[in-house]
Amino acid sequence: MRHWLIKSEPDVFSIDDLEAVGREPWDGIRNYQARNFMRDDMEAGDLAIFYHSNAKPPGAVGVARVVGDAYPDPSQFDRKSKYYDAKSDPDAPRWLLRDFEFVLKFPAIVPLADLKAEKALEGMQVTQRGVRLSIMPVEPGHFRKVCAMAGVKAPKG
């Protein structure tokens, strides 16, 4: 099983929103690297740290799980969507996504500043300057460490 980190702006879709709906298609990803992770490298059951970006403070707020297989992001064909992509061919969709389900919410946010300050998380991508991917892989040890910092037991895949 692999581990991931998924970013979301809480004003748009927060960990509380995921808890409320239970399961959510991760639509609107328009970056090829992030798409490739979802399409090629994720498997059902993989766990992801849910991260709030553009928040005060930004940081890790919970855990989600990959559900099911990759499939075309419907918003790319929706003319009214801000994610509409006129260049995507319905016969060969450019953007694929996965669904994520709620696993747990941390008792309190683990702020980015704390992640950066933690020696054991050295090299974790989200703490590195200039890394703007909205989906990125996380090492198993880093995943467990973030859960420990949050005061929760790392869930099993």
Next chain:
DNA sequence: GCCAACGTTGGC
């Protein structure tokens, strides 16, 4: 709101 960093686009 600023701006550094990075990805994408498009002219050539």
Next chain:
DNA sequence: GCCAACGTTGGC
């Protein structure tokens, strides 16, 4: 296929 211009991300 280079690279300048532009748009976006996201911390601060």
